[in-house]
Amino acid sequence: MKVFKFGGASVKDASAVRNVSGILSLFEGEKLTVIVSAMGKTTNKLEEIVNASQKRDRKIFMAHVDDLYSFHMNIMGELFTEKHFAVYNKVEEIFEKLRDRFNDPFPDNYSFEYDQIVSLGEVLSSHIVAAFLFEQGHSVAWADARKLIRTNHQYQEGNVDWIKTEELIQSRFIPEFERTDIQLTQGFLGHTDEGFTTTLGREGSDYTAGIFAYCANAESVTIWKDVPGMLNADPKWFDNTIKLDSISFKEAIELAYYGASVIHPKTIKPLQNKGIPLYVKSFIDPKADGTVIQSSGEHDHLVPSFIFKMDQVLFSFTTKDFSFIVEENLSDIFDRLARVNAKINLMQNSALDFSILLDRSKVNIQKIIDLFSDSYAVKYNEGLELVTIRHYDQATLDRVTENKDILLQQKSRQTARLIMKDRG
Ligand code: ASP
Numbered sequence: 001m002k003v004f005k006f007g008g009a010s011v012k013d014a015s016a017v018r019n020v021s022g023i024l025s026l027f028e029g030e031k032l033t034v035i036v037s038a039m040g041k042t043t044n045k046l047e048e049i050v051n052a053s054q055k056r057d058r059k060i061f062m063a064h065v066d067d068l069y070s071f072h073m074n075i076m077g078e079l080f081t082e083k084h085f086a087v088y089n090k091v092e093e094i095f096e097k098l099r100d101r102f103n104d105p106f107p108d109n110y111s112f113e114y115d116q117i118v119s120l121g122e123v124l125s126s127h128i129v130a131a132f133l134f135e136q137g138h139s140v141a142w143a144d145a146r147k148l149i150r151t152n153h154q155y156q157e158g159n160v161d162w163i164k165t166e167e168l169i170q171s172r173f174i175p176e177f178e179r180t181d182i183q184l185t186q187g188f189l190g191h192t193d194e195g196f197t198t199t200l201g202r203e204g205s206d207y208t209a210g211i212f213a214y215c216a217n218a219e220s221v222t223i224w225k226d227v228p229g230m231l232n233a234d235p236k237w238f239d240n241t242i243k244l245d246s247i248s249f250k251e252a253i254e255l256a257y258y259g260a261s262v263i264h265p266k267t268i269k270p271l272q273n274k275g276i277p278l279y280v281k282s283f284i285d286p287k288a289d290g291t292v293i294q295s296s297g298e299h300d301h302l303v304p305s306f307i308f309k310m311d312q313v314l315f316s317f318t319t320k321d322f323s324f325i326v327e328e329n330l331s332d333i334f335d336r337l338a339r340v341n342a343k344i345n346l347m348q349n350s351a352l353d354f355s356i357l358l359d360r361s362k363v364n365i366q367k368i369i370d371l372f373s374d375s376y377a378v379k380y381n382e383g384l385e386l387v388t389i390r391h392y393d394q395a396t397l398d399r400v401t402e403n404k405d406i407l408l409q410q411k412s413r414q415t416a417r418l419i420m421k422d423r424g
Contacts, residue, residue: 001031001177003221005187005209010224010283011125012040014078020129021136023224023286024182031177033212034184035145036129037205038121039075042068043188046118049098053113054106061102069095072124079132087131094120094127111155112196119146119197122186122205130184139181148173149190149211151198158190158198160211169215185212206264210278214270221276222290223263224283229291230255230262233306244305245289248297251390252278254415258307258388259345268293301414305390306400309345309359312384314407314419315368316355317376325349336371340364345386346417348408355408357386357419381407384421392416 004024011017024032038046045068052061072091080087098120107113122145130142148168151158176183187205190198200207206223213221230252231241247255249272256265262280271278272295281290317333319325333354337344346357360382369378384407387400391414404420411417 001033001216001218002027003033003035003209003213003216003218005035005205005221005223006037006129006283007187007205007223007225008037008040008043009226011036011129014075016283017075017079017129017132019283020224021133021138023283024133024138026286029181032182033173033216033218034129034140034182035187035205035209035212036122036125036184037187039072039125039128042071042121042125043118043202045071046121047114050110050114050117053102053117054110056106058102062099065095065099072128076128079128080135085131085135087127090127091124094124109155115155115158115197115199119186119189119199122188126184126186133182133184141176141180141183143173143176143183143185145186145189145208146191146195146197148185149200149208151190151192151200153192153198155198157201158192160190160200162215164193165211166215169212173212174216201264201266203264204266206267210267210270213276214274217274218276220279221267221271222279222281224281224286225262226282226284227262227280228282228285228288229280230260230293232303234260234308237308237310238306242303244291244299244303246292246294246296246299248300249293249295250297251300252293254390255305255307258390258415258417259309260305260307263293301391304392304396306396307388307390309386309388311360312345312357312386312419313360313363313365314355314357314381314384316353316379317372318353318379320375320377322352324351325354330354332375333372340367340371342368346408346410346419348410357384381421384419387418387420389416389418390414 006020010020045064049061049064052064101117126142130140133140150161150164150168187208188199190200192198209221229243231243233241235241249268253268256263275295277292277294279290279292282288319329342358344356348355365380372378389396397416403423405423406418406420408419
């Protein structure tokens with residue numbers, strides 16, 4: 001069995017859904033687990049719906065729900081010629097339940113309510129896509145990931161119970177392949193032991209593909225995207241990008257860690273653990289090779305990769321009493337940073353200074369200054385960019401540092417990281 005994942009962009013409108021059907025036709029007769037995300041930007045819209053509900057703003061809540069309803073109805077109108085199809089009843093029922101939720105008081109646990117509402121995006125898309133595939137003559141059955149993936153009670157970021165999930169997938173999911181070639185299910189969703197819906201974190205559908213593949217011992221996973229594969233840089237920041245044909249699991253995790261956003265970082269571990277290859281392929285050009293991520297690292301060094309993080313702020317903390325930065329103050333510094341939930345992109349220390357780099361959009365500079373000013377002198381520098389180069393050489397370093405001042409750099413044998421500012 002192969003696992004395919006189609007993200008929001010690959011089911012964003014009727015022609016995208018038709019394209020999915022076309023891709024599946026290329027695999028006629030094979031056993032496939034197909035995982036779909038919510039259509040287009042539905043998840044963002046559902047987040048706004050949760051927020052309107054929390055604010056008890058019925059008008060905004062209903063307006064957003066109506067928008068989402070029209071969006072899905074329009075897609076269905078283009079996909080299905082007959083209005084009597086059972087999928088219409090399903091979709092109506094889901095929207096009715098969604099509207100009804102406003103009538104109950106907003107619960108204390110925001111994340112719980114978030115998951116009950118935001119999960120509906122994947123439920124809607126999976127019903128619509130499954131119904132269309134059925135209409136197109138595919139051998140397909142709809143499966144409910146909310147009954148297969150077991151998580152703990154950490155709503156919005158469910159932690160998978162691997163043993164229970166494997167048991168559920170082996171006993172309830174695998175046997176269904178005797179009756180159907182394709183099982184279509186939702187990305188991003190799970191359930192608690194009492195049966196409440198959980199979600200796995202934004203962009204979590206890739207992870208769902210990894211979970212199904214691991215628990216079902218799949219032959220491979222393919223993530224279908226609007227890019228030809230994994231590129232060696234984000235084309236937004238870089239000209240002449242190169243597709244990586246083959247990289248190792250380790251390299252993929254390193255790239256994801258430094259900020260390459262092609263695959264959800266949690267996806268790799270279950271696949272690496274069972275040696276299941278992961279393909280990233282284009283849904284526009286499905287016969288092209290794409291990228292394969294697998295165990296062997298023999299191609300890793302062939303192409304340097306660049307990861308850019310823009311709009312960074314560099315803080316440095318200097319002890320006021322001239323004491324060295326040692327284990328004691330390090331734990332004090334981390335303790336303070338944890339209080340503001342700071343996500344550190346890079347850090348470095350000297351005898352008296354400790355420096356950290358953060359995303360400007362995620363920090364309140366004054367708050368950081370206030371937090372440290374009793375024991376440390378705080379300095380900061382804004383408008384910076386961080387570039388990480390895997391498998392760098394002098395030519396790549398020269399290329400990225402042209403017209404830049406370098407404020408700080410770290411190099412290991414494989415990786416160079418530079419904090420830079422435009423030369424003024
Ligand atoms: N629909 C969810 C999101 O947009 C999950 C996913 O698509 O991966 O975050």
